[in-house]
Amino acid sequence: MTEQGILxxxxxxxxxxxxxxxxxxxxxxxxxxxxxxxxxxxxxxxDTARCFYLIQSGHVSLGMHTPDRGVVPxxxxxxxxxxxxxxxxxxxxxxxxxxxxxxxxxxxFDAEWLREKCELDxxxxxxxxxxxxxxxxxxxxxxxxxxxxxxx
Amino acid sequence: xxxxxxxxxxxxxxVVRVRDYRRETHDTFTLVLDPPATGGAAFRPGQFxxxxxxxxxxxxxxxxxxxxxxxxxxxxxxxxxxxxxxxARLRPGDVLGLRGPYGSSWPLENARGRDVVxxxxxxxxxxxxxxxxxxxxxxxxxxxIALLYGARSPADALYLDELRAWRAAGExxxxxxxxxxxxxxxxxxxxVTALFDRADFAPDRAVGLICGPEIMxxxxxxxxxxxxxxxxxxxxxxxxxxxxxxxxxxxxxxxxSFVCMDGPVFRYDRIRTFFEIREA
Amino acid sequence: xxxxRAANPLFLPKSRLDxxxxxxxxxGFEVVGPRLEQQAIVYxxxxxxxxxxxxxxxxxxxxxxxxxxxxxxxxxxxxxxxxSWKKYLFPPTLTLWHARRxxxxxxxxxxxxxxxxxxxxxxxxxxxHAIAVQDRxxxxxxxxxxxxxxxxxRQRLFLIAVECETAGGTCFCTSMGTGPQIDDPLxxxxxxxxxxxxxxxxxxxxxxxxxVRVGSAAGQDLVARLGLAAAAPEQIAEGRRRxxxxxxxxxxxxxxxxxxxxxxxxQEHPRWDAVADRCLSCTNCTMVCPTCFCSSxxxxxxxxxxxxxxxxxxxxxxxxxxxKVHGGDxxxxxxxxxxxxxxxxxxxxxxxxxxxxxxxxxxxxxxCPVGIDVTEEINAIRAADGQRRLD
Numbered sequence: 041m042t043e044q045g046i047l048x049x050x051x052x053x054x055x056x057x058x059x060x061x062x063x064x065x066x067x068x069x070x071x072x073x074x075x076x077x078x079x080x081x082x083x084x085x086x087d088t089a090r091c092f093y094l095i096q097s098g099h100v101s102l103g104m105h106t107p108d109r110g111v112v113p114x115x116x117x118x119x120x121x122x123x124x125x126x127x128x129x130x131x132x133x134x135x136x137x138x139x140x141x142x143x144x145x146x147x148x149f150d151a152e153w154l155r156e157k158c159e160l161d162x163x164x165x166x167x168x169x170x171x172x173x174x175x176x177x178x179x180x181x182x183x184x185x186x187x188x189x190x191x192x
Numbered sequence: 193x194x195x196x197x198x199x200x201x202x203x204x205x206x207v208v209r210v211r212d213y214r215r216e217t218h219d220t221f222t223l224v225l226d227p228p229a230t231g232g233a234a235f236r237p238g239q240f241x242x243x244x245x246x247x248x249x250x251x252x253x254x255x256x257x258x259x260x261x262x263x264x265x266x267x268x269x270x271x272x273x274x275x276x277x278x279x280a281r282l283r284p285g286d287v288l289g290l291r292g293p294y295g296s297s298w299p300l301e302n303a304r305g306r307d308v309v310x311x312x313x314x315x316x317x318x319x320x321x322x323x324x325x326x327x328x329x330x331x332x333x334x335x336x337i338a339l340l341y342g343a344r345s346p347a348d349a350l351y352l353d354e355l356r357a358w359r360a361a362g363e364x365x366x367x368x369x370x371x372x373x374x375x376x377x378x379x380x381x382x383x384v385t386a387l388f389d390r391a392d393f394a395p396d397r398a399v400g401l402i403c404g405p406e407i408m409x410x411x412x413x414x415x416x417x418x419x420x421x422x423x424x425x426x427x428x429x430x431x432x433x434x435x436x437x438x439x440x441x442x443x444x445x446x447x448x449s450f451v452c453m454d455g456p457v458f459r460y461d462r463i464r465t466f467f468e469i470r471e472a
Numbered sequence: 473x474x475x476x477r478a479a480n481p482l483f484l485p486k487s488r489l490d491x492x493x494x495x496x497x498x499x500g501f502e503v504v505g506p507r508l509e510q511q512a513i514v515y516x517x518x519x520x521x522x523x524x525x526x527x528x529x530x531x532x533x534x535x536x537x538x539x540x541x542x543x544x545x546x547x548x549x550x551x552x553x554x555x556s557w558k559k560y561l562f563p564p565t566l567t568l569w570h571a572r573r574x575x576x577x578x579x580x581x582x583x584x585x586x587x588x589x590x591x592x593x594x595x596x597x598x599x600x601h602a603i604a605v606q607d608r609x610x611x612x613x614x615x616x617x618x619x620x621x622x623x624x625x626r627q628r629l630f631l632i633a634v635e636c637e638t639a640g641g642t643c644f645c646t647s648m649g650t651g652p653q654i655d656d657p658l659x660x661x662x663x664x665x666x667x668x669x670x671x672x673x674x675x676x677x678x679x680x681x682x683x684v685r686v687g688s689a690a691g692q693d694l695v696a697r698l699g700l701a702a703a704a705p706e707q708i709a710e711g712r713r714r715x716x717x718x719x720x721x722x723x724x725x726x727x728x729x730x731x732x733x734x735x736x737x738x739q740e741h742p743r744w745d746a747v748a749d750r751c752l753s754c755t756n757c758t759m760v761c762p763t764c765f766c767s768s769x770x771x772x773x774x775x776x777x778x779x780x781x782x783x784x785x786x787x788x789x790x791x792x793x794x795x796k797v798h799g800g801d802x803x804x805x806x807x808x809x810x811x812x813x814x815x816x817x818x819x820x821x822x823x824x825x826x827x828x829x830x831x832x833x834x835x836x837x838x839x840c841p842v843g844i845d846v847t848e849e850i851n852a853i854r855a856a857d858g859q860r861r862l863d
Binding site: 113182 | 313314315343348371373375377379380382385386404405408
């Protein structure tokens with residue numbers, strides 16, 4: 041994918057909305073298109089989180105492994121959403137298995153590279169954190185509503 | 193939202209026969225009933241009937257069949273109380289009492305030419321299914337159609353085969369999610385509101401129809417609001433205790449509204465004040 | 473009820489009240505009115521004037537009711553008791569229909585409980601308004617629904633109103649515009665929010681008899697059979713003076729300015745917590761209220777399981793089961809239940825029926841075991857309008 045192509049994806053992706061032109065170009069330099077085949081593992085619980093993913097198309101299932109039930113799916117991430125915050129939170133290890141449900145297309149960022157950019161440019165770091173906290177807040181609220189077992 | 197219509201039997205049920213029984217999930221089933229001889233089979237999506245089991249009692253049950261078919265009256269019912277458990281024991285040929293249909297209906301006229309987003313949770317899909325039948329029957333009159341449906345687990349989800357067939361036919365977007373998956377479940381996991389990002393509709397021309405537990409409806413309203421769908425274009429179906437269905441018994445009041453007569457379908461901005469008051 | 477208005481008031485000597493009762497009975501009416509029972513003035517069958525609580529009055533206060541001898545022989549020298557006339561139109565228990573199994577099906581027959589023709593003797597101004605309020609609930613509701621029993625019973629009523637000449641200890645009809653004077657049904661000045669309040673005859677008690685106004689053709693027929701003389705101008709004036717004195721003596725006042733909006737906007741007022749601390753959720757206020765209309769139905773069977781019936785009973789928004797559905801209770805707290813009752817009566821009622829649900833009879837204050845006074849509660853909310861509880 042060309043830089044123009046990557047910038048095109050950036051413009052349409054909710055996670056990067058509101059980013060300045062300068063930061064957009066900066067991030068585009070580190071973005072790498074990826075494709076995952078159905079059932080392919082993008083991340084394994086406990087592994088070092090080396091990547092941050094923006095999903096363009098397809099779905100990714102987040103799950104946890106349990107001894108008696110295998111990997112229990114917890115949440116599904118779809119187009120326009122993102123996968124991974126472990127890259128930002130020490131000790132930088134994946135909290136969940138992330139597996140492609142269908143064919144997934146998106147952009148991946150190297151975790152170390154991204155952290156370094158955020159440290160050097162706090163404005164960029166603040167922006168990414170603000171987006172990430174929004175995602176986390178939504179997922180936390182949703183989890184809490186699910187805990188209420190509404191449909192019982 | 194369209195207002196109620198005269199009902200000839202405010203007090204006394206008609207006796208009708210069960211035409212068909214179908215098990216839907218471990219606690220939910222569908223009864224198809226012969227409509228009463230008088231009054232015909234017409235109903236408007238969103239309305240409900242009062243179903244009476246001899247000697248046991250009466251319960252309000254929404255109509256969940258095809259409003260354009262003119263066949264039997266379809267009720268999908270969850271067996272959770274004395275009356276609904278007694279209804280669950282009925283089989284074809286059995287008789288029961290029926291009054292209705294009562295109440296207001298979904299705004300199918302106002303929604304014409306617009307995108308329609310239906311958001312439902314659990315048994316809340318049943319009162320919306322007649323809307324889906326209607327939209328499919330009059331597909332060209334509406335814009336994009338998206339159904340967002342959340343259930344507790346794959347085994348609790350209603351009408352899955354039918355919904356998937358409609359999705360395969362390309363007539364509407366069907367987004368399904370459950371709180372707890374199983375190995376067979378290839379659809380989404382998570383709360384129904386998490387499906388919003390994947391729903392294809394234009395907020396400025398969308399109408400939202402919401403039916404499910406009240407907490408789910410509150411969260412859903414916020415998702416619509418975030419995307420700029422005004423409360424004037426949102427409709428909710430409310431549940432309250434109902435005995436009479438005609439505004440006499442007082443049980444179903446919410447502020448100035450009688451849910452049985454003025455609802456169960458309300459335009460959200462018109463019920464918002466009292467819907468948002470705790471224990472109103 | 474648009475019959476021509478009788479020209480001039482008549483005079484009914486007390487000695488002839490029995491003739492009036494007799495005429496009503498002869499015309500097929502069951503006459504019901506005030507009588508002494510269990511140390512209270514309640515409504516029941518009246519065979520003659522001697523059944524009336526002659527010479528008695530009721531001393532009422534918040535949570536208190538006592539009968540006391542008057543110094544005179546007034547026939548209607550009390551205010552109102554724990555009963556209201558609604559029991560005759562909207563009975564506390566009513567079988568709606570019977571069902572019977574026949575082979576593999578069943579049949580449903582509407583109950584043949586036929587309400588008798590009834591003459592209500594001694595209907596107060598507030599009570600006429602209360603009947604008009606319930607008419608709006610049960611007759612041609614929203615242009616579509618009518619309660620069949622109520623409609624029949626209502627149609628068969630003969631209403632003999634009697635103006636109050638004693639101000640009660642808890643009532644506030646002057647605030648609600650419902651009394652103590654009984655306006656002519658055909659007078660145009662009654663505001664729509666006060667509802668219809670037609671009567672057949674309206675009496676104003678004097679020492680030796682009653683000034684009688686005729687409000688309907690049926691009333692006209694009845695007085696014609698009695699052959700009453702016209703009331704003297706002094707008698708009419710004396711009657712007016714007595715009723716005006718009662719209005720003057722009215723101790724309780726409720727400011728009804730923008731009451732609907734006041735209560736709707738104060739749903740989170742701290743006063744609800746305060747009143748909930750006192751309220752026992754006993755339902756007394758709703759049982760004695762002449763306009764409360766909530767009910768529930770019970771479906772019952774006999775031992776053979778061949779016969780079933782649906783029985784309707786008065787219910788109350790204070791009952792714990794009232795707002796329950798599967799999976800929850802919409803009003804678990806007494807605070808919420810009290811708020812529902814009061815805001816319904818004084819606010820939502822206007823939205824629903826274009827009239828106040830309260831007629832100012834004061835029964836809910838008198839019969840509250842802890843003496844909660846609705847006027848005091850509303851005045852407290854008004855005094856701190858806009859306050860919100862902290863949570």
